[in-house]
Amino acid sequence: YAMSLxxxxxxxxxxxxxxxxxxxxxxxxxxxxxxxASVRPVAIHPASPETxxxxxxxxxxxxxxxxxxxxxELDYRAALAAPAAPAVAPAxxxxxxxxxxxxxxxxWKHHGRLERYxxxxxDWSAYKxxxxxxxxxxxxxxxxxxxxxxxxxxxxxxxxxxATTKPGEWTPVSFDLGGLAxxxxxxxxxxxxxxxxxxxxxxxxxxxxxxxxAGAAAPLPIGEWDASGSDEGWRASxxxxxxxxxxxxxxxAPPPAVKGAIASIVLDPANPATVxxxxxxxxxxxxxxxxxxxxxxxxxxxxxxxxxxxGRASALVGAFEKDGVWKSANGGKTWTKCPGLPADVAQRExxxxxxxxxxxxxxxxxxxxxxxxxxxxxxxxxKTTRAFTRDLVGNPxxxxxxxxxxxxxxxxxxxxxxxxxxxxxxxxxxxxxAVSTDGGRTWRESSRGADITCFHDLRFAGGRVFATxxxxxxxxxxxxxxxxxxxxxxxxxxxxxxxxWRVAAFQKDDGEFHVVATVSPWRGAKEYPNxxxxxxxxxxxxxxxxxxPTVLPKKNAMWGEGYARALSVDPANPLTMxxxxxxxxxxxRGFAGGGVFKSVDGGYTWEQLANQPGTRRMFYGLAVxxxxxxxxxxxxxxxxxxxxxxxxxxxxxxxxxxxxxYLFNVEATSHGIxxxxxxxxxxxxxxxxxxxxxxTFPGRQGSVVGIAWDPENAKRVWFSSATWDGSxxxxxxxxxxxxxxxxxxxxxxxxxxxxxxxxxxxxxxxxAAGVGAFRTKQ
Numbered sequence: 128y129a130m131s132l133x134x135x136x137x138x139x140x141x142x143x144x145x146x147x148x149x150x151x152x153x154x155x156x157x158x159x160x161x162x163x164a165s166v167r168p169v170a171i172h173p174a175s176p177e178t179x180x181x182x183x184x185x186x187x188x189x190x191x192x193x194x195x196x197x198x199x200e201l202d203y204r205a206a207l208a209a210p211a212a213p214a215v216a217p218a219x220x221x222x223x224x225x226x227x228x229x230x231x232x233x234x235w236k237h238h239g240r241l242e243r244y245x246x247x248x249x250d251w252s253a254y255k256x257x258x259x260x261x262x263x264x265x266x267x268x269x270x271x272x273x274x275x276x277x278x279x280x281x282x283x284x285x286x287x288x289x290a291t292t293k294p295g296e297w298t299p300v301s302f303d304l305g306g307l308a309x310x311x312x313x314x315x316x317x318x319x320x321x322x323x324x325x326x327x328x329x330x331x332x333x334x335x336x337x338x339x340x341a342g343a344a345a346p347l348p349i350g351e352w353d354a355s356g357s358d359e360g361w362r363a364s365x366x367x368x369x370x371x372x373x374x375x376x377x378x379x380a381p382p383p384a385v386k387g388a389i390a391s392i393v394l395d396p397a398n399p400a401t402v403x404x405x406x407x408x409x410x411x412x413x414x415x416x417x418x419x420x421x422x423x424x425x426x427x428x429x430x431x432x433x434x435x436x437x438g439r440a441s442a443l444v445g446a447f448e449k450d451g452v453w454k455s456a457n458g459g460k461t462w463t464k465c466p467g468l469p470a471d472v473a474q475r476e477x478x479x480x481x482x483x484x485x486x487x488x489x490x491x492x493x494x495x496x497x498x499x500x501x502x503x504x505x506x507x508x509x510k511t512t513r514a515f516t517r518d519l520v521g522n523p524x525x526x527x528x529x530x531x532x533x534x535x536x537x538x539x540x541x542x543x544x545x546x547x548x549x550x551x552x553x554x555x556x557x558x559x560x561a562v563s564t565d566g567g568r569t570w571r572e573s574s575r576g577a578d579i580t581c582f583h584d585l586r587f588a589g590g591r592v593f594a595t596x597x598x599x600x601x602x603x604x605x606x607x608x609x610x611x612x613x614x615x616x617x618x619x620x621x622x623x624x625x626x627x628w629r630v631a632a633f634q635k636d637d638g639e640f641h642v643v644a645t646v647s648p649w650r651g652a653k654e655y656p657n658x659x660x661x662x663x664x665x666x667x668x669x670x671x672x673x674x675x676p677t678v679l680p681k682k683n684a685m686w687g688e689g690y691a692r693a694l695s696v697d698p699a700n701p702l703t704m705x706x707x708x709x710x711x712x713x714x715x716r717g718f719a720g721g722g723v724f725k726s727v728d729g730g731y732t733w734e735q736l737a738n739q740p741g742t743r744r745m746f747y748g749l750a751v752x753x754x755x756x757x758x759x760x761x762x763x764x765x766x767x768x769x770x771x772x773x774x775x776x777x778x779x780x781x782x783x784x785x786x787x788x789y790l791f792n793v794e795a796t797s798h799g800i801x802x803x804x805x806x807x808x809x810x811x812x813x814x815x816x817x818x819x820x821x822x823t824f825p826g827r828q829g830s831v832v833g834i835a836w837d838p839e840n841a842k843r844v845w846f847s848s849a850t851w852d853g854s855x856x857x858x859x860x861x862x863x864x865x866x867x868x869x870x871x872x873x874x875x876x877x878x879x880x881x882x883x884x885x886x887x888x889x890x891x892x893x894x895a896a897g898v899g900a901f902r903t904k905q
């Protein structure tokens with residue numbers, strides 16, 4: 128059994144094939160994992176594999192006794208103590224407003240705001256003071272609070288003096304309305320709360336929000352919250368500068384139910400009726416009767432995983448993120464914290480050696496750094512290991528980046544111990560997986576066969592395959608993908624390492640390969656722009672291209688920033704290339720935007736075209752027509768999207784009628800046929816002037832992204848459908864009659880929604896790439 132982001136799947140043949148369990152999928156019980164929060168959320172009865180416990184990322188726990196066909200919910204939350212009576216008295220009246228406040232440490236730029244908007248401007252000219260009271264819990268830091276009013280046609284912003292809160296008390300705050308810009312036209316009132324760099328997560332109270340008149344008349348309440356469930360016109364601000372208040376509730380309303388994620392479910396191997404649930408917000412729950420009744424244990428609240436010590440049913444060891452590792456010798460009644468572990472490493476998963484219960488293995492993370500720990504004395508002292516030996520055949524990334532072929536683990540996700548040999552341990556982690564055969568003393572990489580690469584392009588030239596991988600770089604294979612060699616970057620280099628998108632390659636007369644790749648570097652000490660790398664010696668050395676934007680586009684970009692995701696080569700003259708970067712001009716930054724760029728020297732120098740398509744928002748959509756080098760196609764996405772065509776090498780552009788406005792890809796074939804992929808697959812047989820939708824058949828789900836065609840057969844075409852979530856919905860389809868009929872050829876491919884399809888006519892193989900690269904004879 129395995130839990131995915133979309134539900135639970137089951138295999139009965141050792142992992143060769145998997146079957147989704149329908150009742151667990153989204154839309155049904157939604158027994159799905161949550162990234163990072165889920166650790167080991169499925170537990171199988173050791174003597175009855177049809178009996179399975181599962182905990183979801185939304186906090187629900189279920190039990191099946193028939194292999195997943197039907198499920199019964201486990202009411203472990205019944206063990207929670209009844210909520211205590213409210214300990215905070217209102218500043219006035221019967222109730223007040225609770226606001227959920229969450230400020231990270233060292234954030235001086237942002238704050239939280241409650242606001243009341245008036246659709247019709249209000250007349251406050253009869254009032255002299257705007258006042259309120261704010262409560263902060265006893266364990267909160269002192270916060271800064273001010274009242275704000277926006278008035279007049281220009282919505283003039285004016286705030287009163289900041290008051291410093293007294294933790295555990297109501298703090299009054301006021302605003303003198305005497306200097307208000309336009310007291311007869313008040314548009315909005317705010318209550319602003321600053322943390323000034325201090326970290327605090329909790330609820331703050333607001334009450335007695337009033338307008339005090341100049342005379343002896345009674346104040347006008349505009350926020351008292353004396354009725355259950357009423358917001359009285361107030362709301363949490365969604366402004367970008369005020370993210371600290373995310374929600375609110377009336378104090379008289381019942382507190383919201385705690386959901387959170389179930390990180391792990393653990394069975395006692397010697398007595399499987401004893402079940403433990405590790406919850407991310409509520410700690411550990413225990414059942415001694417197979418889930419019929421439960422009790423909450425006194426543990427830290429962020430419970431990640433625990434292990435029952437073999438041979439000692441009452442002995443437990445638990446991992447509680449940054450609260451560390453805790454032990455219990457009496458079945459969870461009392462706990463003690465294990466010493467000697469770094470306080471800033473979040474401990475994730477534990478395994479105990481069944482031959483020697485004093486040997487404990489543990490994995491944890493400090494930000495993106497992964498750690499393995501071993502204790503030989505029951506958790507009193509620990510030895511730390513991070514380094515492992517690289518396997519550059521199974522994973523050829525960064526071959527020059529690690530001294531003596533050793534690397535340190537990135538963030539870990541799971542730890543597993545071999546049941547037949549407890550000295551054999553496996554760790555799954557970001558970037559690399561590792562195995563130890565000596566009880567965790569030494570580690571080596573174990574990534575062969577795992578889908579560890581996210582491909583964004585494949586090209587074939589001179590018997591070689593060239594590929595770009597999103598976070599890993601540029602690669603080549605001389606044996607049709609059996610093994611790979613990394614060309615760039617050979618080691619991590621700030622400003623060069625990052626997202627690698629597209630590649631172009633051709634073999635020159637001297638036998639060497641001319642290789643071009645597009646890169647969007649990761650942020651490091653600063654933000655880096657897109658760039659292009661070029662090699663004339665098959666990737667032995669590279670030069671960086673010139674002429675591209677020196678900043679990242681931010682406006683009208685597909686993923687919030689403009690990336691160099693499109694690259695197309697003129698088949699008649701491979702030194703002529705076109706590059707696409709999404710993003711509009713930004714005059715305030717002096718930036719001419721992304722769009723289409725042209726190179727006539729094989730990618731060494733680039734020039735932005737003087738005229739651009741009507742939208743610069745795109746994904747992969749850029750193609751040079753093999754039948755006419757001056758004809759270029761651009762696939763736009765969103766407003767003013769669709770197919771744009773140039774008949775003069777990009778000097779001018781015209782929008783074509785037909786395809787939808789949300790395109791991901793465009794392919795122009797040597798047969799004079801053009802394909803465009805978006806919500807559907809579109810086909811044009813007159814160079815883009817008219818179009819026909821050809822993917823209307825039942826069963827297909829998702830967007831059309833990958834497109835491939837056969838240069839020897841005009842009627843043969845392939846496309847891939849992809850959904851943009853964590854599900855397995857998608858597929859690969861082939862037509863042998865120009866798109867009249869289609870066959871699903873997804874077969875046994877493990878990744879069913881590849882973004883890239885390429886046909887290698889020399890080997891008669893279709894390649895599909897996304898999470899992993901796969902090929903099949905066609």
